[in-house]
Amino acid sequence: MNAADRFDLGGGEPVITLRDVAKSYWREDLEIPVLQGIDLEIPVGAYIALMGPSGSGKTTLLNLVAGIDRPTGGSLEVCGYDLxxxxxxxxxxxxxxxxxxxxxxxxxxxVLNAFENVELPLLLTGAGRGERRDRVEQALSLVNLTDRMRNYPRQLSGGQEQRVAIARAIVTDPDLLVADEPTGALDAKNAEEVLALMARLNTELGKTIVMVTHDPKAAHHARHQIHLEKGVLDRTVEVNR
Amino acid sequence: MRWLALIWKSLMRSKRRTLLIVGSLVLSVFTVAVLQSLLTTLDAATNNPRSSNRFVVRHKSGLTQMLPRSYENYLRQQSEVETVCALQWFGGYYQDPRNFFANFASDETTLFQIFREEFGASNITEAQIKDYLRDGTGCIVGESLAKKNGWKVGDVVPLTGTIFPINPRLTIRLIFKSPKLSDENALHFHYKVLEEGVPRMKGLCGSFWVRARRPEDIPRLLERVDRHYANSAYETLTETENAFNLGFVKMLGNIGAIIQGITIAVVIAILIVTGNTMATAIRERTTEIAVFRAMGFSAGRVLSLLLAEGVLLVGVGGFLGVALANFAAGGVRGSLGMAMPFFADFSIQPETALACLAGALAIGILATFIPAYAATRRPITEGLKAVG
Structure with missing residues (x-):
């Protein structure tokens, strides 16, 4: 059984392609491998939950896919770019x-209110003030927080803060959403709302989502669960809902 | 939201800390601006370009010792000399001992020629000068002094002597302007008022102010006058007007070294305080910086934003410090300027203000750059793991 068989996540054009990806950290002269030989293709529109025990490398894998860390080996193509x-x-x-x-x-x-927090990534896009306002309002409307756009984070509940963060994540209309324990700091009710929102982003807007979670309930909202064990892909599970 | 709004909001996240650091910057820039301006003022007092033709002859033993007025004849006989003016510090006050200003008994016949550059700003007419010369108890006062006391031509000014036991009542015959405020805070009256009122001053004088025909003649005149009176009962010390003024400045000690020492200490202290504040502020935002970078802000852009915060912080502090110093300069002119003529010209020069602002900005950049650079070099993944 080859890797493609073991980690078949359905058809479709891959948005993420990892070939023999490895990641090690160095502590003085000691090499500490975190990920080894990762081969994975994630198609457009997938909703993946990365699971595994602490130290299995799931957050490292998420960071590599999101382009905030670099692999020590292998190739990584995401959204059409070899990172x-x-x-x-x-x-x-x-x-x-x-x-x-x-x-x-x-x-x-x-120190920024909800509107300004969501607007932040748009400052880099060259969008004009009017366009930014429209896009921010659209994003906040999607997460049902238009009535709180002038509130500061300290004036919002944890669930509302996370919804603002989701609005900030989608305001530039990215292909890929990465979430690291998005419900880890929320109570069950708010966690459920956030997960439902993420599922909507996946099904209605077609966003590809890669989420790291320890929580089986959260993972159940994904379409596929990928389990890592000691830095290697262990198995994939298709979620039946 | 614009970039400036983002920078300002980030700066104001801890209002107390920001206000404290701005306050310390204001005080530091104020101190440096005032001290450096003091140095500039004293320097200007001893480097008056309008005095290049003038020199002063006084007793070698000091200003409290008198010279015979007959020396004036010898000075006039020198072919390089244009005119001579006997001048004595009177040291009187008007109404209240605290109401102290520069007042002199001076040779009324030559005063206007000796100081013609100073009086030149006034458009004084011959008729006005004649009025003054005709009235033996007349006096002339600077415009600034007249304004302060509400005097006008024809008013009588009773002076109470502190050095000499007379209290002359003087009638203002002329109010003059001068390019230097210190000269405008002075009063001159006829020398004979002093000679007639104080018998021991008959035929004596504290100093002679001499106008040479050409500045280049002055060095040999200085040497010749002192040589002429060497080993006499009244030996002279002859020096240029600037050197004479420098003697007063030197009485304050090595003020230049003291001021520069304090300035360096203030700059180092504020650099440390600002550096520590910025380092703390940036360290507290380690996670936030990582989030910015994860969202797509490049390391260079984050560094620019942090530097802009530092520059804005010290820019505000520097501007307020200079403004405060400028405000205080008016107070110094109005108070100390009367008692010490040098301070009448005290002001925050534009070049001093600009140097203070530039220095403050340099401190802001220096104090922010090191912690900001380190923060933007930190891997994003480490920053996200940091406890904010």
Whole structure:
């Protein structure tokens, strides 16, 4: 059984292609391998939950796919770009255009209100003020927070903050959303709302989502679960809903 | 939202810290601006380009010792000399001892020729000068002094002597302007008022102010006068007007070295304080910086934003510091300027203000660059793991 068989995530054009990807860290002279021999193709519109025990390399894999870390071996093609060919500034521009980030702790800027937080990535796009306003309002409307756009993060609940963070992630209309434990800091009700929202982004807007989670309930919202074990892909599970 | 709004909001995330650092910057820039302007003012007092034709003859032992007025004859006989003016510091006050200003008994017949560059700004007419010469108890006052006391021509000014035991009542015959405010804070009256009122001053004088025909004649005149009176009962010390003024500045000690020392200490202190503040502020935002970069802000752009915050911070502090110093300069002129003529010309020169602002901006860039550069070089993944 080859890798393609073991990790078949359905048909469709791949948006993410990893070939023999490896990642190691160095502690003084000691090499610590985190990922080894990762071969994976993720098609457009997939919703993947990366799972595995702590230290299995799932966040590292997410970081590589999102272009905020570089592999020590192998090739990585995401959204039509070989990330190894891009320098740091090109990679930054690429992230702005193609990737939306959703973090566990929301990571909103506390001195900016919801509107301004969502507007942040658009400052890099060259969009005019009017266009930015339209896109921010559209994104906030999608996460049902238009009535809170002038509120600061401290004036929002955890669930609302995460929805603002999701609006920020989608405002540039990226191909790929990456989420690292997006419900890790939320109670069950808010977690469910956020997961439902992410499912909508996948089904209605066709966003490809790669999510790292420990939570089986959260993983159940994905279409596929990929399990990592000690830095290698272990198995993939198609979720039946 | 515009970039400037983003920078300003980031700067104001900790209002107390921002206000404290701006406050310390204001005080530092204020201190440096005032001290450097003081140095400039003193320097200008001892480098008056309008005095290049003038020199001063006084007693070798000091200003409290008198010279015979007959020396004036010898000075006039020198072919290089245009005119001579006997001048004595009177040291009187008007109404209240605190209301102190420069006042002199001076030879009314030559005063206007000796200081013609200073009086030249006034458009003084011959008739006005004649009025003053005709009135033995007349006096002339600078416009600034007259304004301060509400004086006008024809008013009587009673002076109370502190050095000499007379209290002359002087009638203002002329109000003059001068390019230098310090000269406008002065009063001159006829020398004979002093000679007639104080018998011991008969035929004596504190100093002679001499106008040479050409500046290049002055060095040999200085040497010749002192040589002529060497080993006499009244030996002289002859020096240029600028050197004479420098003698007063030197009485304050090595003020230049003191001011520069304080300036360096203030600059180092504010560099450390600003550097520490910016380092703390940037360290607290490690995660936020990583998020910005994850969203697509390049390291260079984040560095520019952080530097802009530092520059804006010190720019505001520097501007307020210079503005405060400028405001304080008016107070110095109005208070100390009366008692110490040098301070009447005290102001924050544009070049000093610009140097202070440039220095503040340099401190802002220097203090921000190192922590900001380190923060933007940190891998994004490490920044995201950092506890904010």
């Amino acid at each position: 190894n060919d891009l320098d740091d500034d090109q990679l930054a521009s690429w992230r702005n255009a193609h990737v939306g980030f959703i973090f566990q702790n929301y990571n909103l800027v506390p």
